[in-house]
Amino acid sequence: MNDLCAVILAAGQGTRMRSKLPKVVHPVAGLPMIAYVVEACRPFLAKRTLVIVGYQADRVREALAGEAVEFVSQLNQQGTAHALLQAQEALVGFDGDLLVVSGDTPLLTSATLDSLLRAHREAGALATVLTAEVAEPTGYGRIVRSTTGELLRIVEELEATPQERQLHEINAGVYCFSARALFDALQTIRPSAVKGELYLPDAIALLRNRDGGVQACQALDPDEVRGVNTRTELAEIHRLLWRKAALQLLTEGVTLLDPERTYVGPSVRIGSDSILYPNVTLEGQTVIGDGTTIHSGCRIRNATVGDGTVILDGCIIQESQIGDGCQVGPYAHLRPHTQLRQRAKVGNFVEVKKSVVGEGSKVPHLTYIGDTNIGERVNIGAGTITCNYDGATKHQTVIEDDVFVGSNASLVAPVSVGRGAIIAAGSTITKDVPADALAFGRARQINKTGFAATFRSKRQKE
Numbered sequence: 511m512n513d514l515c516a517v518i519l520a521a522g523q524g525t526r527m528r529s530k531l532p533k534v535v536h537p538v539a540g541l542p543m544i545a546y547v548v549e550a551c552r553p554f555l556a557k558r559t560l561v562i563v564g565y566q567a568d569r570v571r572e573a574l575a576g577e578a579v580e581f582v583s584q585l586n587q588q589g590t591a592h593a594l595l596q597a598q599e600a601l602v603g604f605d606g607d608l609l610v611v612s613g614d615t616p617l618l619t620s621a622t623l624d625s626l627l628r629a630h631r632e633a634g635a636l637a638t639v640l641t642a643e644v645a646e647p648t649g650y651g652r653i654v655r656s657t658t659g660e661l662l663r664i665v666e667e668l669e670a671t672p673q674e675r676q677l678h679e680i681n682a683g684v685y686c687f688s689a690r691a692l693f694d695a696l697q698t699i700r701p702s703a704v705k706g707e708l709y710l711p712d713a714i715a716l717l718r719n720r721d722g723g724v725q726a727c728q729a730l731d732p733d734e735v736r737g738v739n740t741r742t743e744l745a746e747i748h749r750l751l752w753r754k755a756a757l758q759l760l761t762e763g764v765t766l767l768d769p770e771r772t773y774v775g776p777s778v779r780i781g782s783d784s785i786l787y788p789n790v791t792l793e794g795q796t797v798i799g800d801g802t803t804i805h806s807g808c809r810i811r812n813a814t815v816g817d818g819t820v821i822l823d824g825c826i827i828q829e830s831q832i833g834d835g836c837q838v839g840p841y842a843h844l845r846p847h848t849q850l851r852q853r854a855k856v857g858n859f860v861e862v863k864k865s866v867v868g869e870g871s872k873v874p875h876l877t878y879i880g881d882t883n884i885g886e887r888v889n890i891g892a893g894t895i896t897c898n899y900d901g902a903t904k905h906q907t908v909i910e911d912d913v914f915v916g917s918n919a920s921l922v923a924p925v926s927v928g929r930g931a932i933i934a935a936g937s938t939i940t941k942d943v944p945a946d947a948l949a950f951g952r953a954r955q956i957n958k959t960g961f962a963a964t965f966r967s968k969r970q971k972e
């Protein structure tokens with residue numbers, strides 16, 4: 511596949527989105543739209559992939575940080591053919607095929623790109639365009655064929671005659687070109703009469719009569735080639751993505767109480783016998799084990815959850831690892847780099863950040879745990895706070911195995927509590943506690959017998 515380069519068109523603003531963000535970085539199920547396109551192209555990234563950037567180029571570069579792609583600038587966005595012309599210099603001497611993909615087609619799959627490429631090479635064509643028969647063609651370029659079915663040209667919606675608008679075969683905006691033939695043709699493309707832009711689809715009519723000719727390759731699933739130009743189309747893409755993921759999960763043995771209200775991203779994996787309640791959002795590279803239940807209103811991103819764990823309503827979990835048989839929530843917030851070991855429990859209104867909660871340990875209510883290492887079988891009382899921040903730096907707390915922390919304790923870091931120690935409720939702990947010690951960090955209580963009654967009767971007389 512050495513004689514193949516990919517070009518992704520991503521320089522446009524996306525005016526119809528009415529957004530400050532460039533269209534191709536709008537999030538789709540939590541990832542930038544263009545990331546999906548790059549993913550589809552991944553098997554073909556062998557040689558070089560050029561991404562044409564222009565409007566807010568930095569945002570697009572940022573969205574693709576770490577990807578093995580090269581960026582080419584299109585300073586003024588004068589149309590899709592003009593975008594491709596910007597890549598000519600970078601591709602000087604390249605004589606192979608170009609796979610050209612729009613950055614706004616997030617449902618495209620590698621399998622479809624593969625069939626396009628095969629069709630192109632089998633026919634020895636100069637250009638092969640991916641098309642689809644769709645029920646609602648409005649907004650797309652239409653495929654114009656001869657009476658014998660030969661591909662003649664592509665006409666944009668704005669320039670189409672009323673008859674042409676009746677055509678339901680659309681241009682997906684995805685093509686294979688012989689690079690040399692394409693760059694030749696691009697020299698002769700004229701600006702469109704209506705928009706004044708240089709249209710890449712016009713290359714089809716120009717290459718048609720040359721040796722090799724042009725052809726269309728129809729996508730099997732018309733939903734795959736949907737482009738996103740408006741918020742309505744973006745909403746539709748989400749609906750299709752969620753639906754596809756939900757149907758897949760059902761076949762894999764996951765119970766969804768309401769598949770229409772389950773929001774699972776395409777890279778998420780869930781084991782069998784797990785149950786998702788309505789309004790659960792799972793994003794990024796999240797992996798959920800077998801027999802785990804996630805209740806309503808949870809959002810989990812880039813996290814791993816083990817087997818037989820229960821996550822109660824309203825939890826937010828990010829970049830964290832949760833073991834087997836754990837219980838989380840309701841309303842817990844697990845921030846990045848949290849690890850709950852087997853059978854750990856993090857309960858109501860608890861926030862945990864960059865901390866380990868050891869096997870069988872419990873943090874059941876109203877607590878903040880940050881930069882802390884909690885051992886096994888520890889119990890953290892309600893309202894406990896690790897004071898990890900002194901206004902300048904973060905400090906560590908260590909709580910060893912079998913410690914019992916009474917309610918409403920403040921552990922001022924850096925501090926460590928030795929194995930088996932007990933912290934009295936309401937303590938402020940500023941010094942390390944030795945193993946098996948009982949630590950009091952509060953004023954002693956004084957009871958003044960009868961004092962309250964005397965106080966009340968005095969007040970009444972006044």
Ligand code: UD1
Nearest residue numbers: 519520521522587588589590593613650651681682683737
């Ligand atoms: C384009 C096709 C249309 C096709 C549709 C499929 C043209 C003229 N029309 O229309 O036939 O049915 O895609 O979705 O190509 N871009 C640039 N530089 C530019 C203009 C656009 O890089 O100067 C990029 C955009 O960022 C976008 C892609 O090219 O990712 C397509 O542009 P867009 O404006 O969405 O074209 P459509 O109107 O959808």
Ligand code: MG
Nearest residue numbers: 614737738739
């Ligand atoms: Mg588009």
